[in-house]
Amino acid sequence: MILVYWMIFLSVPLVSSIDKMLTVYGRVIGVESSQIIATSLDSCLAICHRQSNCILAFLNSVGHCSFFYNNTTRIIDVEEISEEKNQVVGFKCSLPDQSCPRVLSNATLELPVLNVFWRKASNGWKLIKCLDGWRLFDRSNNSYVCMKFFELSFGSSRLVAESVCIENDSKLSGVANSKETLWIRGKLTTGDWDGAWLDGERKCDTSEPNCLNYIWSDGYTVGNEALANNLFSPNNTATKQSCLTVFAEKGPHLNAVSCTNYKMAVGVMCGYQLK
CATH class of the missing domain: 3.50.4 (Hepatocyte Growth Factor)
Incomplete structure (x- = not known):
């Protein structure tokens, strides 16, 4: 040619x-x-x-x-x-x-x-x-993901977060690397412990208090590169704090939280894959 x-x-x-x-x-x-x-x-x-x-x-x-x-x-x-x-x-x-x-x-x-x-x-x-207002990420597995941060009422549940994503023709999104995590963290401008809901749920045995066996349900996030040396899990109770948020604290930027009792959410990260 x-x-x-x-x-x-x-x-x-x-x-x-x-x-x-x-x-x-x-x-x-x-x-x-x-x-x-x-x-x-x-x-x-x-x-x-x-x-x-x-x-x-x-x-x-x-x-x-x-x-x-x-x-x-x-x-x-x-x-x-x-x-x-x-x-x-x-x-x-x-x-x-x-x-x-x-x-x-x-x-x-x-x-x-x-x-x-x-x-x-x-x-x-x-x-x-991506659609206007969505951020495009080129992932290492040769896939393209569009992500957007949506504000939520303080303390909104994970179910509410999931419904916001569905209303915007997207899914509760996981994170693939530190670049995505830092971008989300930049959207959090309130308290240091306030967070944004993410996809991902730990499936661990009680004998593995800090395991990183997160299962992604969004259909496009794979692996745990984003979790390595970047997960705050203070109670060492993987079976009680099985869900994920990004939070604004200066240390690790991913926070292991309760899937049902976390009360510090101020937003959610939604996403969809371009095919």
Whole structure:
């Protein structure tokens, strides 16, 4: 497949990365744009680059430029095609200063400010993004999870937390690593011991007071990397404090709490997996 690259740089001082328009011969399939104009390729790319919420521009063979924005959809498919078809797609992405990947499949195409990732597909690329207001996490098992913190009335139960997630078409979410845990902790701005409900429940024998055998029910969290050296379990009673919260204390950020008698919840972390 023949590829062509157009690099457009922001007019800003030196920084660690710059937003650029990286283009390929291709077309957008499966979704229509609400904004289409007749223009040149250079103008098509420049307009998208200037608009902070534009993530992709597509110029078809008759010179019609379509723009796609961060709130357009959660999925955009880009199909790579031959140069002879004279159709070009421009991805907006963040790359290190002055860099240009020689082969597009080697590039990590992402726009962190807008929670946008582009994943290589068999015949092109697929946009990966969350709904507005949700945070995208790229997990090590090659899955993408969208998470959002919802405030709760002080002392809300785990059942209430689960219902809030269901009402928002998501699930009570587990955590996969310290990056996610710290992000959630940053949402807690009240007392040090106030917490946010998480998925995960310990299934332990009474002879294992500090076991980390947490069972995740959200369908996308695996392993216990987030728990290692980061779990506060003061009573050493795994069978009584079997559920999890994130709390704002400066030490360990995960707190083992009672599934039914915890009275310090101020929020819940909900999530869903992008597929």
